Amino acid sequence: MDTNQVNKGHRVRKAGASAKKPKHKNEKQNNPKAFAMQSGIRAAKMASRKLEKQEKKLHVPLVDRTPEIPPPIIVAVVGPPQTGKTTLIKSLVRRYTKHTLNDIRGPVTVVSAKSQRLTFIEAVNDMNSLIDVAKIADLILLTVDASFGFEMETFEFLNILQTHGFPKIMGVLTFLDRFKDSKKLTNTKKKLKHRFWNEIYQGAKLFYLSGVINGRYPDQEVLNLSRFISVMKFRPMVWHNSHPYVFADRLEDVTDRELISKNPKTDRSVIFYGYNRGTNLKVGAQVHIPGAGDFFISEIESQTDPCPFPTKQRKRLDEKQKLIYAPMSDVGGLIFDKDAVYINVPGNFSSNQQTLVDSENISEDNPLPIELGQGEQMVMKLQSADVPATDKLKNSQFMLFSESNPINAQSLQNINSDSPGPRIRRPYNSQDESYSQADDDSDDDNTDETEYYNTTENNAYDSKNDSDLNTDAKDSLSFADTESEYELSSDEDVSSLNGKIRANFNNSYIPNRKINLMDLVYGNNKKNIFSSDKKFTETAELRNSKGVDNNEDSDNDFFKLKNNLKSHNSLNDSEKHELESEIKPKNYFDSSRASISYSELDEWVENGAYNDIKSKFLSTAFDTTELDDASLSKNDEYGSENGDFEVLSENNDNENDSLTNTDSESDYSDSELANHDSNYSDNENSDSSASIEDSGIDSDSFETIKNIKDSKKIDNSDDIHNSQTNTDVGDSSDDEILKKKKEILKRRFDAQYDTKTSNPDEVDKESADEDDLYTLQKAEFMRQSEINKAEFLNDSPELREKIEGFRPGQYLRIKIENVPYEMIEFFNPYYPIVIGGLLSSETKFGFVNVRIKRHRWFGRILKTGNPLIFSVGWRRFQTIPTYALSDRIKTRMLKYTPEHMHCLATFYGPITAPNTGFCCVQTTNFRICATGVVLDNNASTEIVKKLKLVGTPFKIHKNSAYIKNMFNSPLEVARFEGAQIRTVSGIRGQVKKAFKSPPGSFRATFEDKILMSDIVFLRAWHTIKPKKFYNPVTSLLLEDKSKWQGMRQIAEIRRDSGVKVPSNYNSHYKPISREQRRFNKLQIPKSLQAQLPYKSKPKNESKRKSKSYLDKRAVVLEPEEKKIKTLINEINLLKRDKTEKRKRKDQESRAKYEQKLNKENEISESKMKRLKKDFFRKQGKIDTQKAKTSR
Known part of the structure; x- marks a missing residue:
């Protein structure tokens, strides 16, 4: 390598926005130390604030099981009736796909971005539907009529969300165009926003949608909403992280029609289609369909994704890549029903209808006909066809080259059946679609080249699927998906081709096909x-x-x-x-x-x-x-x-x-x-x-x-x-x-x-010690995730599906046997169908202990023995809870739930993992009556009830007494020997031995002598066993989903039967009538009276036999004396009244004066404190200066 390497120099921008930016002249002169905080207190506050912000970001780490190709995000639009839910979905679908939906039936899946898909579902205002939607939704769009305000359904749904994971929520205010006053509109927005924040959290997103234009909300407002949806981050929920589930977007009944004709009420075999979410789903697993019951999966197959991501990586989506998949809605004029596929064509068409515009026939009586489009003309041609398409296909001919002989379907069948070396065409495999789309850059992404295989020449190179290769050629033609499948089947079929054309065909056609290298x-x-x-x-x-073809x-x-x-x-x-x-x-x-x-x-x-x-x-x-x-x-x-x-x-x-x-x-x-x-x-x-x-x-x-x-x-x-x-x-x-x-x-x-x-x-142990628990836990999750991925990385998809099941994100075809016929007979696409996977422990039943609290908005307290509808996990069922309260020693049964606190409850139902939330429903007013969380599944918990046995004494000897009417036989007395008893006055005692007569009486000892009037009671505890009652809510099996009727409450049964509440005589509150006890007078001996002082001597006057002189003669006033006495009484009355008024006035004036005096005292005291503080501060400075000078 050359050591004198010369790199390309930096080029300064001379044009554009970067060149026009102002240059910082003194940028190099900035000293970071000069701008540091000079105050230590402020530095400490900033450090504390930084730590607080870091702590607020921390949360309980959860494993993110999102696959590489995630399933569509479920966006549920929830709200009361007539609040704009349907219009909102139509506007969003129009924003993403340029499609206009006439009727929204079932889920609607759209491709919203290069790596994001959304599934919209409209929640019906039914409690069963709201509960199911709350369990599967990733994002909730909560619509609120701004002109009316929050309704009861909104708060009910929020309480359901709180117990089932609480996904992301965004509020949407509609009907803002009904406000004519802008000030009133602003105040309403502010009030609803703060009320919305109180229910969710401070700063929750709340969007405002104004009036409807052409059946949709304004495009700019919908665009803003879609942008917030696209950047939403979803935290994995615990229940979704541990359970697989499929939100079915369509279903098919594949039961033998002959069985249905013989018995229309026979159980059905149903196939559900949908994306797998949560965890892996295995064949044969037990699942629960809310509203239908528990089932076993008989078959699972992975299907081609009907709404795939774009294969080409570009900055933005093309129009053809903005796909929509709504099998139960009228997308593109196609409607998937449970029996057929319907093509919706507007207008009334017939074979005799005129399709071309004839200017001569235009008149007032015969107006201008509507010119039909190409698609409508094609449908009309299909209606007017006299010959079926299969017959046309048999008679059609195909010629690949100009010099070759034309070949039809009949000749292909003869060649495949008579030739010694046939070439058998393989059926189209849907798994190769991703391969063809990735390699094909043309507009026709679904076409694929047909491939053939010579079984005679390449005997050692047969495909793995021998059964597919040995099928009849006639059956193979029925599965043809592309036009290329009707091409020539072998080189021998082109008998008229010369050698040059044959060589060109082999060189141009064969190398372009996919090859199974194995x-x-x-x-x-x-x-x-x-x-x-x-x-x-x-x-x-x-x-x-x-x-x-290679399947991989x-x-x-x-x-x-x-x-x-x-x-x-x-x-x-x-x-x-x-x-x-x-x-x-x-x-x-x-x-x-x-x-x-x-x-x-x-x-x-x-x-x-x-x-x-x-x-x-x-x-x-x-x-x-x-x-x-x-x-x-x-x-x-x-x-x-x-x-x-x-x-x-x-x-x-x-x-x-x-x-x-x-x-x-x-x-x-x-x-x-x-x-x-x-x-x-x-x-x-x-x-x-x-x-x-x-x-x-x-x-x-x-x-x-x-x-x-x-x-x-x-x-x-x-x-x-x-x-x-x-x-x-x-x-x-x-x-x-x-x-x-x-x-x-x-x-x-x-x-x-x-x-x-x-x-x-x-x-690196040092770095591990420095990291906090949150970072280490996240790293552990990532490491375990990588290990899990590497374990099955080199395994084939078939082997992975057998071992670990079908992964999330796959589009599955699930077959379930023995489904009740009512589910198909009364199927309603507006109600969601959720196939929730059950863990092995959740398939068992037993007693579940929960912590429950009556909702503050529910009108009455809950009573033990009344049935409640529980929503726990995937299930909705009715059971009878028994309420109790624990005091660390025993669990005591409660007849009613407390007013404003939690209590315990035990009911019979499916085993559920601890910390799983639930909600209860009972009435039709505010339907959420209680919420709580599962504690454990311990069946050994004993609930006891207080029992008081009452008796009365019939013989008393000092501290011993004989008690009767507490027991009925000596055997019962023997069972309670040594038990603690007490009287109403508080004297404690103990049961000793049984007495002969009357039967059930016994001897007891007390710590003091009791009276014959005392009541003796024994305080015991009786074990209560909760009732075994489990009634699943099968709302999907009804024609009217909201008319499911379970076990009635005790009060409803009495009211319908006209039976009064049973009354126990001993339970009534009776007026207490006690006789006044008369005590004898104290008798003091005369010798003692003589020694007492006069003040202490009893002064008892003897009762006179005759009246005294004053009693015999009454004083009778004269009329003048009566007038004088009356006048004096009136004067005294006025005087007393004036005196009372003067006293009240003096008290009021005195109170005002005291208040004024207190204020003045406070002001003077604060002033004095301030003066003293200044004085002593100055004095302290003087003293410190004197101390310094003295040194």
């Missing part, structure tokens, strides 16, 4: 290549031969050395020539390669020159310098016929990977890392071993392939490299090499397990 190299009949008698066989790359994309193919099973020296020339004649087809020879004899190749191997020059060639499959030298020492085991590399398809490599993994039990110990996922079962191992036998690969070749794989997996380890270089390859056997590899793998596993990192040799 079949070209090894062929499908692998038994002829890898034979059991270990004969030498070989294959070569065919570039000009006719191949079959050939962009990821790579190169590998070809595996020969035996040295060339073991065969003579005659045997080699015989094997070549058996394998090679007629056109096997490749003229682009030089002819090399076997003897020359043997000389290269014997002299060791092969090992000297092998590192000079490109190797993309593996690095040969890092392979085991022992495996390379077998002469030319990895050499090819021409000393070149061989091209293998990714498909074969993936199959080899799977084969290697299936035989891992015999080659690796339990502690090794080379094993696949635990989903491998004994059946799969047996199937894989059977596939090895069918493929014709013997044990030696399979062992060689596995050795290469093992070397490839551990080629990055320095220990392995050193051990391989230091080992004597020539003297060691294969068993010793494998043993050493296992030991190195074991050491590597131990190091990785101890350090918890993917590369134990490069562990």
